Amino acid sequence: MAETGLFALYKLHLIDSALYEMKTRAASLDVGRGEAEEIKKLEADPEGTLAASRALSSELKDLELEQKSLEDKLKKLDSDLYGGKVVNPREVENIELEKTHVKDHISRNDARILELWELVPPAKEKASGLEGQISQLKGEIVKKQTAAKEEHARLQAAYKAEAAKRPAALKAVPEPLLTLYEKLREKLGVGMAMVTDAHRCDTCGLPVAEKPFDAVVHDKVVQCEGCRRILFRLQQG
Numbered sequence: 001m002a003e004t005g006l007f008a009l010y011k012l013h014l015i016d017s018a019l020y021e022m023k024t025r026a027a028s029l030d031v032g033r034g035e036a037e038e039i040k041k042l043e044a045d046p047e048g049t050l051a052a053s054r055a056l057s058s059e060l061k062d063l064e065l066e067q068k069s070l071e072d073k074l075k076k077l078d079s080d081l082y083g084g085k086v087v088n089p090r091e092v093e094n095i096e097l098e099k100t101h102v103k104d105h106i107s108r109n110d111a112r113i114l115e116l117w118e119l120v121p122p123a124k125e126k127a128s129g130l131e132g133q134i135s136q137l138k139g140e141i142v143k144k145q146t147a148a149k150e151e152h153a154r155l156q157a158a159y160k161a162e163a164a165k166r167p168a169a170l171k172a173v174p175e176p177l178l179t180l181y182e183k184l185r186e187k188l189g190v191g192m193a194m195v196t197d198a199h200r201c202d203t204c205g206l207p208v209a210e211k212p213f214d215a216v217v218h219d220k221v222v223q224c225e226g227c228r229r230i231l232f233r234l235q236q237g
């Protein structure tokens with residue numbers, strides 16, 4: 001039955017389809033692209049969660065700093081006033097006025113600080129929820145990439161081992177069958193297809209009519225009407 005070299009080609013095909021499958025798998029390893037997409041969306045902060053939390057926190061920090069300098073200023077005005085240096089009533093009046101301004105400013109700041117003390121914690125909590133989500137996704141990516149790297153190395157080794165079997169299998173296939181097969185393989189990735197028990201091409205699914213089916217069974221080179229692959233059927237027994 002090995003007259004036309006179809007069985008030898010089948011053996012080559014088994015090696016080639018294993019190689020093809022490994023290549024496809026290596027190309028589609030999950031390196032966390034979905035997670036990276038998700039991170040991008042979250043980091044864009046569409047609801048302004050991160051921005052709001054940052055703005056409130058920095059406003060609070062600025063106000064607390066300002067309060068400190070206003071308190072210092074008040075102390076300085078007091079010491080000017082009661083230190084005995086200033087005696088001129090006009091000057092005393094000016095200092096008193098300035099003290100009033102500073103005190104007003106302090107109490108306005110105090111009111112806003114009290115508000116911020118209420119606003120900052122929930123905003124921070126919301127932001128840290130989002131940040132937690134982002135860092136969890138980053139962790140997922142690291143995990144996936146580590147696994148992908150391992151799988152890639154494994155596939156590479158398996159590919160090398162399988163590819164080493166190819167030259168011997170290649171030599172067993174006569175021309176012009178080999179050239180036809182290689183052309184198809186180059187174009188389609190896989191050059192041979194099996195005919196199923198239901199008389200169909202197992203790759204494209206097209207039915208194989210009775211005549212070509214008989215030809216395949218009788219070890220003739222027949223190409224699938226649908227995908228052009230060389231058809232083959234393992235003989236029973």
Ligand SMILES: [Zn+2]
Pocket residue numbers: 193201202203204205206224225226227228229
């Ligand atoms: Zn087909």
